[in-house]
Amino acid sequence: DSISLASKFRGCLVGCLLGDCLGAPYEGDYGISKSVLQKYFEKLEGPYFKSPVKQYTDDAAMTKCLAESLIAQEKFDALDIAKRFVKEYFNNPRHGYGQQVVDIFHKLRAQKFEDPFGPAKEQFDGSGSYGNGGAMRVSPLALFCYSNYEELVNLVRRSAELTHTHKQGYDGTILQAIAVHQSLHLDPKETLDVHNFSTQLIQKMSQIEKDCEGLGLDDPYPYQTQLKKMQVLLDKKEDTHDAEVEKTLGTSVAALYSVPTAIFCFLRACTPIPEIDTDNPFRRTVQYAISLGGDTDTIASMAGAIAGAYYGYGIVSENLQKHCEATEQFIEYADKLYKITASK
């Protein structure tokens, strides 16, 4: 029988959480040893042992705010989300937030949330942030809009614009949400058509990126460009070296150089990868994402959300879950979002 949608909702949010918690210790590292990472995962996945939980960072903290808002309001409420971001930040400021996004929280609070979208527009001398902070937290909204693609695109863009008003910032958020959405709608019992998955993303991004035509930009279609490069890497007969992935797709905090990378990790990890010894394609996705280095927690979190939405909760190792902070809470969010979505 097929994997239930409720299980896919859980897989998505637990995948998002585990990627963040497991990737955070390596954030900003380069040349992470494959064998060290293999031992790290084997130990955590193996017989349970008591140890302090791996703590989540800004990625899961902001995801939590979005989930809690959607559950409490049963609709998209930008002001409520902004208030929750600020409250969460001032309660736990040491969660590894992006350097500039913190300014927004201070301004929102100082201006008493007069315009929740206002402060984000002033970032980077008015050009807005192109960081991956919108994309890293978007999973709950992708679940909430499971059955309405138009609504998904519109609400996801607005959710991003609370902090990310640069086109690459909110388009990257839309791309991540679309990837989760596609995963939710596929049956993992059937072989994943990797080429079709990426072709569908390119087609959808051609609609999203349409409005930059004729503006005289160097590349008006940056996400389509990166997704096409991703397809070339996926189509290659021989294995792609990590250095080439990093050079071509990137592992930085910019949405353009991390969201396509996360999607690549999910698609590449459907089949075995050298030096990643596991039969579990969910774990392979997360382990591979971390092994690429750079913004490990965020890329692993985004890749984990896409993979979890595809494979469902049952594939996620119980012991890995036990080593991560707030797993029970994320399962509860998924179940509540499922109830709301199913009754819409």
Ligand code: 8NA
């Ligand atoms: P953000 O909006 O502060 O953007 C992140 C960074 O991207 C900024 O600090 C800038 O360096 C750069 N940036 C974004 N837009 C522009 C622009 N228009 N012009 C010039 N530079 C720009 O925060 P965010 O929420 O997007 O950040 C998310 C990331 O930060 C996640 O990876 C998260 O985990 C966190 N983080 C990452 C690292 C890391 O080393 N990779 C470290 C700490 C925190």
Ligand code: MG
């Ligand atoms: Mg993190």
Ligand code: MG
């Ligand atoms: Mg982080």
Ligand code: MG
């Ligand atoms: Mg990060």
